[in-house]
Amino acid sequence: MLHFGALEAGGTKMVCAIGNENGQILERVSIPTETPEKTMPALIDFFKDKGLAAIGIGCFGPVDLDKNSKTYGFITSTPKLSWKNYPIVAEFEKTLGIPVGFDTDVNAAALGEAVWGCTKTVKNSIYITVGTGVGVGVIIDGKPYHGMIHPEGGHIFISRRKDDPMEQGICPYHATCLEGLASGPAIEKRWGVKGAALSDRKEVWELEAYYLGQAICTYIMTLSPERIILGGGVMHQQQLLPMVRREVQKQMCGYVQGKGMDNLDEYIVPISLNDNQGAMGCIKLAMDAWKEKGEAQ
Amino acid sequence: MLHFGALEAGGTKMVCAIGNENGQILERVSIPTETPEKTMPALIDFFKDKGLAAIGIGCFGPVDLDKNSKTYGFITSTPKLSWKNYPIVAEFEKTLGIPVGFDTDVNAAALGEAVWGCTKTVKNSIYITVGTGVGVGVIIDGKPYHGMIHPEGGHIFISRRKDDPMEQGICPYHATCLEGLASGPAIEKRWGVKGAALSDRKEVWELEAYYLGQAICTYIMTLSPERIILGGGVMHQQQLLPMVRREVQKQMCGYVQGKGMDNLDEYIVPISLNDNQGAMGCIKLAMDAWKEKGEAQ
Numbered sequence: 001m002l003h004f005g006a007l008e009a010g011g012t013k014m015v016c017a018i019g020n021e022n023g024q025i026l027e028r029v030s031i032p033t034e035t036p037e038k039t040m041p042a043l044i045d046f047f048k049d050k051g052l053a054a055i056g057i058g059c060f061g062p063v064d065l066d067k068n069s070k071t072y073g074f075i076t077s078t079p080k081l082s083w084k085n086y087p088i089v090a091e092f093e094k095t096l097g098i099p100v101g102f103d104t105d106v107n108a109a110a111l112g113e114a115v116w117g118c119t120k121t122v123k124n125s126i127y128i129t130v131g132t133g134v135g136v137g138v139i140i141d142g143k144p145y146h147g148m149i150h151p152e153g154g155h156i157f158i159s160r161r162k163d164d165p166m167e168q169g170i171c172p173y174h175a176t177c178l179e180g181l182a183s184g185p186a187i188e189k190r191w192g193v194k195g196a197a198l199s200d201r202k203e204v205w206e207l208e209a210y211y212l213g214q215a216i217c218t219y220i221m222t223l224s225p226e227r228i229i230l231g232g233g234v235m236h237q238q239q240l241l242p243m244v245r246r247e248v249q250k251q252m253c254g255y256v257q258g259k260g261m262d263n264l265d266e267y268i269v270p271i272s273l274n275d276n277q278g279a280m281g282c283i284k285l286a287m288d289a290w291k292e293k294g295e296a297q
Numbered sequence: 298m299l300h301f302g303a304l305e306a307g308g309t310k311m312v313c314a315i316g317n318e319n320g321q322i323l324e325r326v327s328i329p330t331e332t333p334e335k336t337m338p339a340l341i342d343f344f345k346d347k348g349l350a351a352i353g354i355g356c357f358g359p360v361d362l363d364k365n366s367k368t369y370g371f372i373t374s375t376p377k378l379s380w381k382n383y384p385i386v387a388e389f390e391k392t393l394g395i396p397v398g399f400d401t402d403v404n405a406a407a408l409g410e411a412v413w414g415c416t417k418t419v420k421n422s423i424y425i426t427v428g429t430g431v432g433v434g435v436i437i438d439g440k441p442y443h444g445m446i447h448p449e450g451g452h453i454f455i456s457r458r459k460d461d462p463m464e465q466g467i468c469p470y471h472a473t474c475l476e477g478l479a480s481g482p483a484i485e486k487r488w489g490v491k492g493a494a495l496s497d498r499k500e501v502w503e504l505e506a507y508y509l510g511q512a513i514c515t516y517i518m519t520l521s522p523e524r525i526i527l528g529g530g531v532m533h534q535q536q537l538l539p540m541v542r543r544e545v546q547k548q549m550c551g552y553v554q555g556k557g558m559d560n561l562d563e564y565i566v567p568i569s570l571n572d573n574q575g576a577m578g579c580i581k582l583a584m585d586a587w588k589e590k591g592e593a594q
Binding site for chain 1: 359373374421433435437438442443444445446447448449450452453454455456457470471473511514515516517518519520521522523548550551552553554555556557
């Protein structure tokens with residue numbers, strides 16, 4: 001069976017994995033994200049000499065996903081300055097000499113779930129990660145969706161609840177976007193300690209659910225997904241997901257009816273792949289790149 | 298050349314047209330929308346005996362677009378009670394005996410522009426109509442997008458501007474959704490007269506542009522369209538579109554960069570088909586239904 005490489009390239013750490021065509025992860029290591037000069041050799045070291053057919057990268061962004069663009073495969077305007085305008089795809093192609101699949105980190109996670117996880121029975125789904133940032137991966141007709149650039153659903157504007165103790169969100173771009181009000185660092189800024197230490201503070205999670213519910217209503221009314229997955233560190237708070245479902249029900253006010261809306265327990269769901277969804281999605285990106293290369297030859 | 302029927306089924310009027318495979322509209326009449334008992338015979342009368350290959354319907358909604366559903370082709374939970382749960386597709390199939398294409402009114406308009414108008418050079422686009430209601434048609438990979446039900450982009454939540462003289466929106470479902478704050482009737486409620494009589498009141502259009510700009514930023518961050526079309530009666534105010542572009546630029550704060558965002562004059566555009574985009578989209582729906590029927594036989 002062929003083996004494929006998977007790189008979940010995050011702003012804090014790089015998760016490198018090897019997997020097979022069934023999405024099984026056979027090996028997995030984590031390397032801190034420093035500068036390209038330091039980090040890239042460590043990544044190459046892990047993947048080289050493993051007889052890989054291809055590698056797939058799910059990358060922090062924004063990234064250029066347009067294959068007709070001169071900067072395809074670049075990390076573009078990231079605030080992590082040493083990676084700004086870095087041609088990560090070309091570097092791997094050059095040093096490993098194998099096909100490289102490429103997409104955003106959240107699209108890769110959405111794809112992993114769509115191929116092997118809880119969204120494999122539907123064609124159109126979204127994957128929301130709520131952690132250091134908030135990101136939304138979008139699967140349409142079974143494939144990661146890009147459009148003009150790629151969705152940036154974590155930055156949609158939402159209405160601040162009037163009794164929010166924090167006057168405005170922490171996003172440097174937008175006063176009241178979802179990431180600025182509901183990411184892990186936003187929770188910590190608002191309450192003075194990390195969310196992990198706030199599990200028994202009901203008001204913390206009521207407010208969080210209010211914001212996530214509001215955003216999910218917007219995703220339903222724009223992207224009309226057949227299923228919605230919630231992942232990321234903040235969702236490790238087990239009490240949060242049922243509260244989010246109740247907020248969606250409440251804020252939608254019955255406007256969108258039928259199908260998923262009639263059974264939110266099956267419509268808004270947790271991750272199903274034990275935090276391997278990102279790496280597994282990268283494996284699928286690698287498989288697609290390998291297949292595309294074969295077809296082109 | 299084959300002839301196709303087009304029905305733009307609206308809550309106020311039914312626009313019936315005949316067109317050809319080039320999207321040319323050869324004949325066009327408008328019939329008031331009353332009850333199905335009164336209106337349907339008038340529609341059938343127009344379309345029958347015209348030798349049509351198929352008919353396409355772009356319908357007010359919500360509608361059931363799922364071909365695997367028992368209520369496919371029904372108008373579902375509309376507030377126009379006489380049309381609630383009305384099987385409009387089956388009625389036309391039965392009485393005309395030809396294939397019937399079916400989609401939402403806004404998806405049909407988006408499709409007309411995507412096939413023959415200003416979005417024919419891109420794969421992914423949206424069409425926003427701002428009139429009696431606000432609707433968003435979504436084209437992905439050249440085809441109308443449905444997902445779970447269909448996008449209902451007019452009802453996304455937006456933040457009310459603090460100095461808005463209207464305390465809350467007019468939508469019966471949501472206190473501050475786009476339709477409730479920015480539709481034609483919302484403008485009339487807020488200022489006491491119809492928008493058409495307010496052309497020279499700068500504050501009216503600044504507020505309208507603020508809301509539309511806010512919503513468009515959300516569409517960009519969720520649907521990532523390659524081009525955005527603004528149509529509908531409210532957009533007849535020529536001063537509004539440039540103001541909307543400025544608001545998008547301002548509210549995005551440089552977060553999404555490149556491509557369309559670098560040239561908003563070509564990214565956010567007016568309709569290009571002289572208010573025939575809906576009928577022309579219906580012609581395309583009819584053509585697709587005819588082709589599908591042929592392939593099935």
